[in-house]
Amino acid sequence: xxxxxxxxxxxxxxxxxxxxxxxxxxxxxxxxxxxxxxxxxxxxxxxxxxxxxxxxxxxxxxxxxxxxxxxxxxxxxxxxxxxxxxxxxxxxxxxxxxxxxxxxx
Amino acid sequence: xxxxxxxxxxxxxxxxxxxxxxxxxxxxxxxxxxxxxxxxxxxxxxxxxxxxxxxxxxxxxxxxxxxxxxxxxxxxxxxxxxxxxxxxxxxxxxxxxxxxxxxxxxxxxxxxxxxxxxxxxxxxxxxxxxxxxxxxxxxxxxxxxxxxxxxxxxxxxxxxxxxxxxxxxxxxxxxxxxxxxxxxxxxxxxxxxxxxxxxxxxxxxxxxxxxxxxx
Numbered sequence: 001x002x003x004x005x006x007x008x009x010x011x012x013x014x015x016x017x018x019x020x021x022x023x024x025x026x027x028x029x030x031x032x033x034x035x036x037x038x039x040x041x042x043x044x045x046x047x048x049x050x051x052x053x054x055x056x057x058x059x060x061x062x063x064x065x066x067x068x069x070x071x072x073x074x075x076x077x078x079x080x081x082x083x084x085x086x087x088x089x090x091x092x093x094x095x096x097x098x099x100x101x102x103x104x105x
Numbered sequence: 106x107x108x109x110x111x112x113x114x115x116x117x118x119x120x121x122x123x124x125x126x127x128x129x130x131x132x133x134x135x136x137x138x139x140x141x142x143x144x145x146x147x148x149x150x151x152x153x154x155x156x157x158x159x160x161x162x163x164x165x166x167x168x169x170x171x172x173x174x175x176x177x178x179x180x181x182x183x184x185x186x187x188x189x190x191x192x193x194x195x196x197x198x199x200x201x202x203x204x205x206x207x208x209x210x211x212x213x214x215x216x217x218x219x220x221x222x223x224x225x226x227x228x229x230x231x232x233x234x235x236x237x238x239x240x241x242x243x244x245x246x247x248x249x250x251x252x253x254x255x256x257x258x259x260x261x262x263x264x265x266x267x268x269x270x271x272x273x274x275x276x277x278x279x280x281x282x283x284x285x286x287x288x289x290x291x292x293x294x295x296x297x298x299x300x301x302x303x304x305x306x307x308x309x310x311x312x313x314x315x316x317x318x319x320x
Binding site: 002003004005006007009010011014015017018021022025080081083084087088091 | 141142143144145146171173174175186187188191260261262263265266269
């Protein structure tokens with residue numbers, strides 16, 4: 001029983017650290033996503049962000065392919081990391097309840 | 106694993122730690138061999154860090170799979186984290202060794218140096234896992250190594266886990282008719298290590314296995 005409990009404790013420690021690390025990675029990604037608008041045949045970009053609950057459009061103008069790719073990639077990683085973070089959070093809940101056993105909360 | 110294999114890294118690595126136990130299943134086919142609980146962290150041992158053949162940014166290689174860089178301990182040993190798997194690298198510690206992580210410039214990563222790991226590199230086996238060839242320490246070396254290191258563990262439950270694993274594998278090896286090999290490997294290690302192995306068997310209360318090594 002001691003071995004199983006030890007493994008569960010170690011996994012909980014790992015998951016708690018992983019939660020912090022995924023949150024850190026999410027913060028590092030550029031905020032918002034790009035919206036392309038075509039005005040008189042020219043393409044312009046706006047950065048859409050949620051600021052204090054309100055959607056804010058920031059004019060970015062013409063962007064290089066590299067910058068567009070950077071925002072696109074950030075959007076993909078944000079979705080991926082959020083999904084994995086929620087998986088880690090579920091693991092934490094499971095491990096905590098498994099370690100608590102029948103003891104009161 | 107497949108990604109590491111494709112990048113040409115896996116051939117220079119030896120899987121060690123608790124992930125060896127399920128990977129040994131094919132080696133022990135035909136004898137009683139049970140699997141044990143294991144953690145998510147998979148340890149890769151680099152026998153010769155200076156002669157690493159592939160050059161790759163490891164973090165970038167696994168980034169699109171959702172792996173992120175994490176750090177362990179005060180010294181900042183690097184690891185790659187994913188909810189399903191944690192990847193860490195180890196190198197054998199020689200002489201007085203260093204406490205700081207060992208840089209692996211070819212992988213843009215670092216590794217933790219630990220004692221007694223050279224014992225795991227001295228004899229290896231290759232197993233095929235879903236068409237990927239993985240190198241593992243020979244189970245004899247793996248079990249005897251566990252018998253040495255469990256006595257150095259600070260956490261009691263980890264020590265118990267290592268000790269139980271060692272005994273389980275030694276018993277499976279004896280069932281497989283490899284007693285002579287266990288004895289030969291035991292006799293090939295320094296006297297100090299032999300004493301540690303015998304102490305380990307004594308603590309595990311396994312006089313029958315100890316007897317095989319003595320005679």
